[in-house]
Amino acid sequence: VQPWCQTPSHPHFLAGPQIVLSVYGPDFFGHDVVRGYGAVHVPFVPGRHKRTIAMFVPESSSRLQQFT
Helix, strand or coil, X not given: CCCCXXXXXXXXXXXXXXXEEEEEEECCCCCEEEEEEEEEECCCCCCCCCCCCCCECCXXXXXXXXXX
């Protein structure tokens, strides 16, 4: 993992700020678990914008968790 760099020539600086989402939902036992996560860059210009966020779903580490 590269450390955060705030120089104008660095690609992360030029991309701008991001909104990072985590989506939670109850499992079979009623506990909140992560159902998905994603991120999208915030536009530089003010106004109304419509963005699509690709969501990623974590895979369960055990067979029991896959059913809950």
